[in-house]
Amino acid sequence: MSVLVYLESWEGKFKKNTWEAATYAAKTASMLGTEAIGLCIGKLDEDASEAGNYGLSKVLHLEGDAFNQFDANVYGAAIAEVAAAQSANTVIVSATFNGKALAPALSIQADAALLSNVVALPENASPFSVKRGVFSGKGFNVLTSDAAKRIVLFVPNSIAPEATGGNASVEGTSAGQGSISPVAVKEVDRVKGKIPLPEAERVISGGRGLKGPENWGMIEELAEVLDAGTACSKPVSDMDWRPHSEHVGQTGIAIKPNLYVAVGISGAIQHLAGVSASKTIVVINKDPEAPFFKAADYGVVGDAFEVVPKLTEEIKKFKAAN
């Protein structure tokens, strides 16, 4: 018995998110009284032994032509095969876009229960139970599984990576690609230098109060000084002021950053559904009655066009002094 964790890489590189998953696996393994093993898939430019620093004993590296591009079924089947070979009865996957796509396939191939939208470390080893988010941030549920095997798909930013200072061996491994017809990837278009929203630790978000796409410069500037990702409300993406990938809320992306700054957003229930799990919420709105203030930790009543540049200046000063 062991815990296997999928260590996702992006264009050969690991991210904070990868080490979050490693930490999740190491802590789950110690709860279950076993070891945690990592699995990397595809070409790597970085040294996977770094995973030892986050509590893994061993890392397996799976390479081959079939894995040069992502396919949910192919990756799912391969992880299932490696899990079987390692007698892993628990597989940890971070709920990135690819993680969410492959986990259902993995659960079918491995005949395992899938526990998704998990927001914390497992609560109990036997029966295995986790806390998961339901109703788009408006509730939680304890989900239990007595199945012999299970996949835990946990929400990015649910736990912090914890460096423990160990070392992991790295070994090659093999797996077939199964008999499932894959999807051909024709083009990958990643915006360079942008922090993907689900994993961003800080997010600056703009709403209809910003009046038009030409006014996003100050949002991007604030995001830059804070190392933050940028987001928006639904009407803003519907009007094409900002790309759909920035739309947060019940029908957009659900996020849980440490800091969420909402500028010119009223705080409709559907918007809150996707952002209320943020640790600290700052609301900047000219209307003191805006519903968002009720869900905020810090509120500023004022005109965004004056407040945001001032906030950016103060953060620059703070950073220069610290």
Add this chain to the structure above:
Amino acid sequence: MKVLVCISHVPDTTSKINFTADNSAFDKNGVQYVINPYDEFGLTRAVWLKEKQGASITVLNVGNKETEPTLRKALAIGADTAIRVEAEPTDAFFVAQQIAAVAKEGGYDLIIAGRESIDYNGGQVPGMVAALLGWPFVNACAGMEANGDTYDFVREIDGGKEKLSASTPFVVAGQKGLVEEKDLRIPNMRGIMQARTKPLEVKAPVEAVNKTQTGAFSKPAPKSAVKMVDAENMAELVRMLHEEAKVI
């Protein structure tokens, strides 16, 4: 061409979420149900396929009788037939097996589902269906164009987009972008009248197991009162974010 559109029946997005007194279940009292918003995009996309390529559309829900108005609404929007698998959808694996069984029996060319149900936020069913059938799967699908039997897709990925292609049969889990918000079809009077006489078949579930059990529900801890900061004093906000909130 036969298209199967999976419809989940969920509380309206404005619903207040409450749980029963013993926290064992969602309290349905006074809650309005709607077609899952992600499935609305898929349904409209299917209607376009019907109009441009002559597809026939079946909408499918695994649920009990109370979901029938939702299926009728889908018929009013443009689906030709509806199937309801008579079972309480308590587990994604169970639901996926029901959908896969219907798909196998009906000889569909493609399945359109949603990225996630907004009630239990599982995001599991479509990928499981694809794996059970051995069909290609496109998750978080924000664009789909037919090219004969081959389809081109746009999929969201971390920090960007990917263009893909696959041949029928396949499963997509869709969202906005399959069609745009402004293009979403809503039922009109004629559609509503027609929907009354369109076939809605009730099927018994195939034998399948649950792999998970839902336990106690809870609500997020209430937020402490908001601290207001003067708009002229952003230095104070920065200090609070640093010293109290410890986020910068």
